[in-house]
């Protein structure tokens with residue numbers, strides 16, 4: 001009989017979830033949360049009840065038994081660095097997600113919510129390819145000072161899912177390919193995938209890579225130090241300039257990529273420049289990854305919410321098409337990727353790893 005799974009993907013401004021029977025979608029929802037709605041919650045983990053109750057009420061509406069799942073799979077959060085693949089949510093993982101052992105992001109709720117929901121069905125809870133997947137090569141770990149090792153924090157789930165899809169389109173296995181994947185959304189990560197491993201990638205959360213709709217990406221570090229010691233800003237205020245209040249949000253007062261594109265199209269010169277600059281920075285990062293792959297590139301994957309934008313895709317095409325074949329997969333395949341990971345775990349096709 002087909003396994004019934006619940007998949008949960010909490011994002012900064014959405015809770016996406018779906019129920020599947022085997023690979024068939026029984027229903028799928030993306031519930032948007034406004035900043036005002038989330039404002040009363042001091043810590044991200046405080047949103048647990050609010051988001052879980054939303055899921056429970058939709059399950060009720062859909063007539064689905066919340067205690068009838070064979071597994072619940074959540075998007076994995078900021079744990080300690082771990083390998084890709086499927087992981088059981090155990091007590092230790094739960095604790096690390098709750099304290100935010102490697103930082104705070106809405107995806108920390110993925111494992112926590114999966115664990116609670118799975119309890120009702122006495123079923124296993126899993127996460128797969130969490131944002132802390134770390135497969136970096138030795139050179140990529142080293143920054144310009146030993147006190148600042150580079151960290152692999154990125155859209156591992158969607159990068160790997162879309163990389164697999166591109167490999168499939170070329171009639172190859174992911175494990176045989178050399179790909180560059182750029183996830184272009186609220187956060188931006190660009191990674192080099194070599195034979196199934198992401199050997200280098202920018203930290204999408206914390207001041208590396210291109211700026212995004214709401215993040216600063218890499219900044220001139222000397223100026224940042226000066227600001228930190230100027231006495232004009234608190235630590236939290238500076239952190240907010242890097243994540244949440246950087247990028248489009250800082251320059252244009254909005255983190256909505258669609259709105260920036262519309263404003264640019266309507267003749268707003270500043271929005272136009274900023275939009276083209278985001279494209280420029282993504283192209284430049286992809287160019288850097290072409291050197292990581294030593295120019296032997298099977299394909300370049302462009303994905304994430306902003307890959308929906310035709311203008312952005314045109315600018316990128318113009319700048320990077322000389323590097324190789326381009327695959328455009330707008331949005332993200334995260335729910336399906338989590339479903340497939342859960343099914344592989346249930347059938348024994350994938351080893352279920354234990355977080356320690």
Ligand SMILES: Nc1ncnc2c1ncn2[C@@H]1O[C@H](COP(=O)(O)OP(=O)(O)O)[C@@H](O)[C@H]1O
Pocket residue numbers: 011012184185186187213255256257258259261304305306308309310331332
């Ligand atoms: N058609 C579009 N044109 C331009 N931007 C878009 C389009 N569709 C979505 N976006 C933008 O993509 C961003 C969200 O990307 P997404 O990958 O879903 O985010 P996250 O990384 O937070 O999961 C938003 O800024 C949204 O406005």
Ligand SMILES: CCCC(=O)OP(=O)(O)O
Pocket residue numbers: 011012105131153154155185186187188204205
């Ligand atoms: C935590 C790294 C992944 C990330 O940045 O996700 P969002 O773009 O969804 O915020």
